[in-house]
Amino acid sequence: MANNRTPSLGAVGLAFMGGGLVGAALALVLAPQSGRESREEIHDYMRQAEGKIHDLTDTANGALAQAVEKGQEFIKRG
Template sequence: MARDYDDDRVVVIEKDSNNGVGLLLLGLALGAGAALLFAPASGRETRERISREARRAARRAKDVTDEFGDKLAGQVERARSGVDERLGRARNAVNSRVDAVNEAVSASRDAAREARADIERAVANSKRAYADGRRAYSERASRSGMSGEPGPMADDRAPRGGAEGHADGSADDA
């Protein structure tokens, strides 16, 4: 199944992956080799020149790789320090939020304790007032000759409504 690409437009994008160092070394080697081959010299002189150029090319290659290594090490160090700085800021932000949450939890616990104490005081006061009211009712009933059993107080009765009285709790005397 053959494909016809005449009508299709194909775009190829290649990213340069820093092959400059390799191309530089290749160019140096080819240039040195061409210069030695085309130079009029004897075999011994040519071998010495090739050896000398090879050593010079090796030194240049070492210098280039050392420079590249230094640049790469500097970039790595800058990247590492940037990551460390961002990580430190993130840790500080998280710690400050944790502290804020802990303070809020502590404050809410204190408020809950205070509210509970207030409720317990209010319940105790209500119980005391209820007991005082029953005691007063019992004393009043015993003075008036009623039985000693405390009965419902006027406030304990539910308001009447419907056929027996109005919605506002008042009754018809008719």
């Protein structure tokens, strides 16, 4: 039997963020600038990515809590 599951928004978001991190890291490593400038850019980018990841996990946790609540209501109703 085929498994036709669609990836969740969180999975797609994490894949997108991961690709962005890899691309940004490569761009910083290959850019002609000092090591200090590269480290500062990487640090800034990682702080931004951390904020986005926290936002994404908050959204996912909220969606999960709603799903659990709906499931509990469904079970109570029988």
